[in-house]
């Protein structure tokens with residue numbers, strides 16, 4: 021089973037415009053959809069759609085519209101009750117593919133909720149092969165909360181003579197930096213280039229002065245930086261590069277896969293689907309190349325769907341994705 025944790029879930033609203041956004045004006049939308057979201061929730065939605073046994077853990081009231089929508093989609097989920105409503109993040113898509121995303125901070129979690137979440141995560145992790153920690157850490161929780169989860173899950177497994185699950189992390193900013201600076205090593209991180217560069221800077225690694233969003237860097241720059249980040253005790257880094265594909269850096273080798281050509285409709289959640297693709301391939305026993313190919317196939321298929329819709333396995337065919345492998349370039 022793959023357990024996902026979303027500390028700051030969202031009821032994602034996607035608003036499609038059929039004309040460019042006019043700031044400061046009243047504008048009529050062409051259509052709007054609302055889907056349960058937050059990074060870990062999206063990973064569970066994609067895994068469940070691909071037939072993989074998963075459980076999504078999140079804070080939320082049983083009557084919250086987002087939780088009801090998640091259960092209506094039959095996504096296995098367990099919630100820790102809270103009184104505040106789950107936030108609603110908004111995506112505005114314009115013709116030509118420009119996407120604007122507005123993420124709310126999310127309601128603060130109390131120390132009691134934090135303890136209840138920890139207990140639930142530790143208990144369900146006993147049956148997990150992978151534990152996925154994904155998204156932002158909401159107000160009220162310390163930024164090193166992910167490190168605390170990993171520590172408690174591992175010591176519980178140790179006490180009970182069980183194998184601890186492998187840990188995958190899809191976060192950014194302070195929570196990710198705090199986890200890498202902690203005494204806990206993780207098995208996989210999944211940053212995009214911008215998040216990788218930001219993480220590297222926070223670890224004191226010298227990063228070239230390029231805007232990663234402009235894609236004005238080459239894959240070798242990404243790999244050189246990933247190699248240095250790996251030295252902070254990481255098992256592997258899956259770096260998603262949007263329409264360019266993805267890189268998988270491990271201590272022994274570097275793998276690259278180009279993305280198939282698609283007509284992009286919404287990139288929201290595409291990175292989460294890439295992680296789901298990687299994990300489902302790992303669950304079925306694929307090697308690193310197979311995991312990377314499935315990650316790229318899943319990410320591309322998700323980007324070709326509206327909103328944060330997740331693809332089926334048929335839509336995310338990894339058979340056509342070519343992967344190249346090369347030994348890791350070691351830095352001094």
Ligand SMILES: O=P(O)(O)OC[C@@]1(O)O[C@H](CO)[C@@H](O)[C@@H]1O
Pocket residue numbers: 028030032056057058059062109123154155156157288289290291292328
């Ligand atoms: O604010 P966070 O927690 O960093 O990200 C939340 C979010 O942007 O991530 C998902 C897409 O990756 C969306 O479902 C959701 O709205």
